[in-house]
Amino acid sequence: MIRDKHIPIMANEVLSFIDGKKNLSILDCTFGGGGHSKKFLERGHFVTALDQDDNSLVIAKKLKKKFPNIFFYKTNFKNINLLKSETKKFNLILLDLGFSSNQLDDFNLGLSFKLNSKLNMNYLGGNLNAYKIINYYDKYELQRIFDLYGEINQADKLAKYIVNQRSIKKINTNFELIEILRDSGVNFRSKKIHFATQAFQALRIETNRELDNLIEFLEKVHDYLDTSAYLAIISFHSLEDRIVKNYFKENKIKKNIVLDNKKYWGFENLTKKPLIASKPEVLKNKRARSAKLRVGRFIN
């Protein structure tokens, strides 16, 4: 079954940077449900799209019937250097990080704490999953991911409790995990979000190597940006946003100035503060509330 209900986030804000421009080559590194790609295609641009997701491949094939100028590759964006695409330099590269609503609703992926799926959370086809992490990581590894990726204050207490519980019985499903989180006695951060959010985020980031993918991609992306191209990145949690913010800061350049570090390229930061979704957009789409968009213009 094709899932196709993802609504593109901050699409108007992304489009505003290329308003009035024609025939651009755009690399959409996170095609998802194709929402952003479709907006680019409707404006006559050429789109190379990447995603690791099988459902995205099906949606892209469907889209190609109407818009022949879309070229889809099923791959992890960290492998941008292995892309066999005709286009080598792009005028806009977009990353809309994380998972799509289509994936959230997919029972087999187990990303939602509202569905009693088998522990999984692997949406990028790697070897790891949440079941292996929860049942086989040692206490210190569990503590590390809850601390670093979930920013859970009592990560040690939680890790210890999980190790104890799984010695009685393996933890198989999302609901079993949620019950353990509830019984652990750990103070989760916010009353505003579901108490399992931080632990789920930690497991998802670890399972899919989300931060490593982003870092590896950022190390390579400058080779694929044309002169004056835009790099636009939408992130959904502070860990990703910090990486993006630091990347633009470390590679900042003022026009016509070559950096001391012998790099002959850099970015003009176009979003001193990250852009956030408008109130009407957040009202229509709850996912937009945590989105942050940062954009840099490539100078070389």
Ligand SMILES: C[S@@+](CC[C@H](N)C(=O)[O-])C[C@H]1O[C@@H](n2cnc3c(N)ncnc32)[C@H](O)[C@@H]1O
């Ligand atoms: C938030 S959704 C993108 C939605 C899309 N912009 C739209 O409007 O439909 C993120 C997508 O990026 C994909 N993704 C996340 N990390 C990836 C990676 N490292 N490599 C390839 N695809 C990735 C996910 O599979 C998911 O489909």
